[in-house]
Amino acid sequence: MKMTTEWIHRHFPSARGVASESIEIKNVFTDTRKKTDKGLFVPIRGDRFDGHEFLKDAIEGGAVAALWDEKIDVPSYVPNDFPLFFVDDTIIGLQQLAHVYRKEVNPKVIGVTGSNGKTTTKDFVDAVLAPSFKTHKTDGNFNNHIGLPLTILAMPASTEVLVLEMGMNHFGEIENLSFIAEPDFAVITNIGESHIEFLGSREGIAQAKSEILAGLRDGGTLLLDGDEPLLAPLHTREGVVSCGFDQKNECFLSNIQMSGSTTTFTINDGESYSIHLLGKHNVKNASFAIVIGKALGMDPSDIQQGLNEMTLTGMRFELIEGKNGAHIVNDAYNASPTSMRASIEVIKDLNQYSRKILILGDIFELGAQSEEMHRSVAPSIDSSIDVLITVGDESAVIAEEVKKHHEDLDVYSYSTKEDVSAVVQPMLQQDTIVLLKASRLMAFESFVEEFTD
The missing domain is CATH 3.40.1190.10 (Mur-like, catalytic domain)
Structure with missing residues (x-):
């Protein structure tokens, strides 16, 4: 089937303009900052913005029709023939x-x-x-x-x-x-x-x-x-x-x-x-x-x-060649205690590397259980790991717990990322693998640029 304004009109009969004509719709969009071709604009109302205020930008950017909250007046600049489909809620209408x-x-x-x-x-x-x-x-x-x-x-x-x-x-x-x-x-x-x-x-x-x-x-x-x-x-x-x-x-x-x-x-x-x-x-x-x-x-x-032939979405256990023949595992898209433990277990099983470095950051959205959940990561870290570096106030408890049980393991704990590179750079050698794992907001992918040529 081909999406047209006539097809949309069948499902949203309350409309104005030439809504019943067969105008082709090639895409549906909510962001007026991106140009489009024959698009249906869906204005979204948020806590700090209202997409209805950007209809003019949408039209200039390629919109040929739009959904419209029936409780909001139609601006005078909208051409009389421009198709608007009236709904009680534009998000529900989109769905x-x-x-x-x-x-x-x-x-x-x-x-x-x-x-x-x-x-x-x-x-x-x-x-x-x-x-x-x-x-x-x-x-x-x-x-x-x-x-x-x-x-x-x-x-x-x-x-x-x-x-x-x-x-x-x-x-x-x-x-x-x-x-x-x-x-x-x-x-x-x-x-x-x-x-x-x-x-x-x-x-x-x-x-x-x-x-x-x-x-x-x-x-x-x-x-x-x-x-x-x-x-x-x-x-x-x-x-x-x-x-x-x-x-x-x-x-x-x-x-x-x-x-x-x-x-x-x-x-x-x-x-x-x-x-x-x-x-x-x-x-x-x-x-x-x-x-x-x-x-x-x-x-x-x-x-x-x-x-x-699978192509993996970025920053999900990407194995990257780093400086001096070291390897970097960029698993920095996001983290939970479960996924962090799983990633650590993989690093422990990679016997082809003689030096293993973990760089772990804060895990967010754990609420009142944050300290307990971060501490639960520590038992996964044993003497098969050579260096542990934690970044952030929350993940510091991982370092604290590991120090108690593994005195032979080099453990560093930092509040921010700035000092990490100076510690890790001299360790990057042929037989080294480095894991980057933290919640998305920690932006650990910045380490990839520092640790690769």
């Missing part, structure tokens, strides 16, 4: 439009949520399916109540598989996204501690992630982390596939070997696969994509081809 478009295009929809690994899993799923299907996936962090509908509305009408990442901070948000998307496959990658400040506990996080079931289509499949006890109540549902390292899982993962930048593994039906990423946690992320690929009729060889 409704995306839902209708999803149903009309009618691709297979895969929804991915979880505390950690959802972006990597989304990338795996898209990579596996792309050689066999016309796919469209969430770009960047467009995974919330505005980004997800924009992602849906950006998919070509020929899309056969739509891969949607679903993020949240509070209860009810994943439920809303699931109703908009109506997934055929829903994935819960794991339960960590992200957003525990708002959700109270890991049990609360599990409840919030399970909201993805709200819009799951009849006969749909739920894939989940089978090693997570908090998801155990979901195992009794029909259409559930558990993936993990315990033999009880339907997709049982074993024989995990890491070499260079590649991890190989076996699933319980005897098939072996490899991914160009390190770590057991990434094996589990890949397993969700493998199960979906097989469910859609793909052969193992085609699935492996897709895994080989």
Whole structure:
């Protein structure tokens, strides 16, 4: 189908201008700073801004129509023939439009949520399916109540598989996204501690992630982390596939070997696969994509081809060559205690390096449990690590705890990043690997420029 103003008018009959004419809509946008071509402008009202004030910029930038809050007067500069579709709330209108478009295009929809690994899993799923299907996936962090509908509305009408990442901070948000998307496959990658400040506990996080079931289509499949006890109540549902390292899982993962930048593994039906990423946690992320690929009729060889061609969204366990032949693992996109421990475990298993350096930063949104959660990272750090550097007031407790148990380990703790480079630069040698891990706001990617040529 081709999106036109006439098609939108059928779903939003309250309108003005030439709304009933078949004016082509090539894209839907909310940011007037970016030029567009034949766009539908959706003005968003926030706490500190109102997109309705930028309609003139939108028109000058290429908008040929717009949604409009019916409670706001139409500015006098708007041409009489310019199509405006009146809604009670423009965000809800955007979501409704995306839902209708999803149903009309009618691709297979895969929804991915979880505390950690959802972006990597989304990338795996898209990579596996792309050689066999016309796919469209969430770009960047467009995974919330505005980004997800924009992602849906950006998919070509020929899309056969739509891969949607679903993020949240509070209860009810994943439920809303699931109703908009109506997934055929829903994935819960794991339960960590992200957003525990708002959700109270890991049990609360599990409840919030399970909201993805709200819009799951009849006969749909739920894939989940089978090693997570908090998801155990979901195992009794029909259409559930558990993936993990315990033999009880339907997709049982074993024989995990890491070499260079590649991890190989076996699933319980005897098939072996490899991914160009390190770590057991990434094996589990890949397993969700493998199960979906097989469910859609793909052969193992085609699935492996897709895994080989995967392009990872940036700053997620990127292995980069640093100065003097050292290697830097840029895992700085975000962090939780669970993902930080997982990354440390990967570094510990890389036996080809004789010196291992951890640079860990603050983890945010942990609320009153912040000290306890940061301290929980320390037991993962043992004598197989040579140097620990923490940056920030919150992560200092990791250094404090490690010092108690490992006197032979060099431990540094800084409030800010400024002094770190001077300490690390002399350590960068052929046999050294450095892990960068912290919450997004710590901007640890700045270290990559300092530690590489």
